[in-house]
Amino acid sequence: MSKTVNVGLIGYGVAGQVFHAPMVYSVDGLRLYKIYDGRVENEEKINSKYKDVLFTTNIDEIYNDENIDLVIVATPNTAHYELAKRALEAGKNVLVEKPFTVTSEEADKLIQLAKEKNKLLTVHHNRRWDSDFKTIKRVINGGLLGELAEYEAHYDRFRNFFKENAWREQNTPGAGILYDLGSHLIDQAQDLFGLPEEVFGDLNIQRKGGETIDNFEVILKYPSLKVTLKAGMLVKEDSPHFVLYGNKGSFVKYGMDVQEGNLRKDLIPKYTQEWGKESQELWGTLNTELNGLNFRGKVESENGDYRALYENVYKAIIGEEDIIVKPQEARNTIRIIELAEESNKKKAWVKFS
Secondary structure, eight states: OOOOOOEEEEOHHHIIIIHHHHHTTTTTEEEEEEEESSSHHHHHHHHHHHHTTTSSSTTTHHHTOOOOOOOOOOSSGHHHHHHHHHHHHOOOOOEESSSOOOOOOHHHHHHHHHHHTTEEEEEEOGGGGGGGHHHHHHHHHHHTTTTTTEEEEOOOOOSSSSTTTTTGGGGSTTTTTTHTTTHHHHHHHHHHHHOEEEEEEEEEETTTTOOOOOOOEEEEETTEEEEEHHHHEOSOOOOOSOOOOEEEEEEEEEEOOHHHHHHHOOOOOGGGGTTTTTOGGOEEEEEEEETEEEEEEEEEEOOOOTTHHHHHHHHHHHHOOSSSOHHHHHHHHHHHHHHHHHHHTTTTTTEEE
16 A cells, blocks of 8 residues: 655645645645644634645644654745755655745755755645646647747736735745746756856836836757746736747647646645636647648647656655756755856856856
8 A cells, every 4th residue: 555645734825725725635646744833713714625634733743743854835936945954854755835945045054954854855846847838848848849949938917916925026035926836937948948157037017016026038058949938927918938949840828827827716636627727719720831741730739747747756755766857956956046146247148067
């Protein structure tokens, strides 16, 4: 009989409620065992949805519970390092919400500690399992565009106001959309293409009265490929989510993966048919040459499924698979953010180092 991995979830804000708890609850082998949150009013909310899950307002009850195998850190960014460090020191496997840490130095320390403790350490880069990202990987790997010359990815929103008491919009380390949305885009690019040779960053505060970055363009330079990653909070008209240009053709994709929207509607993958399936109007357009014939048409999107990340974490813990989202990759994402910030200050390209 397969081992059950008991999960202790630290934090029941948006990340804990919307992303982690429903996924853990939906994956065989993982058991949502105990949730820590400092807001006692969340206990009733948790018990109404997950009846057998324990609740605590004492974080030590996560670290000291010998029944817990995996700790998920789903807190504001500045707390990631310290909470993950305590979990590793307590002998737990750890999954950290993205971004991994605020600095690459913190990430290096956690990676070293995980090695010393012989524990799994990974990061919640769930967007590798978006429907559209899975689709463009197949388009690229299938050679449908020939040699890729340019890759552009957007993660835009329209929010011309500031959320009250929102830590992501305050002038604190790790705040702003470069850490929030940029970490997804950088991780996806790294997953596809590896590490860049150089980085350029153009970072801005566009909303009047803003305290932290709400618009960015980060360009990653590879030997024969330009990768442009963009996000902004003042984008009311939809722009393509992905644009890919190769020497045989192009692929353009509008619309975002449907999973986050469904999770915010309180849907749980375990009880939802055709989870992560996009409607036909969201399918991307491929314009290319196939066997000497010109082709232009829609490409059916792969089904997205964030459960795959958690299934991989489970199988890695019980020794059946290698971890997919490697902590060194998540560390390199933070390093690219640091280099983009350095580039923005210098108004110049900087080498990856």
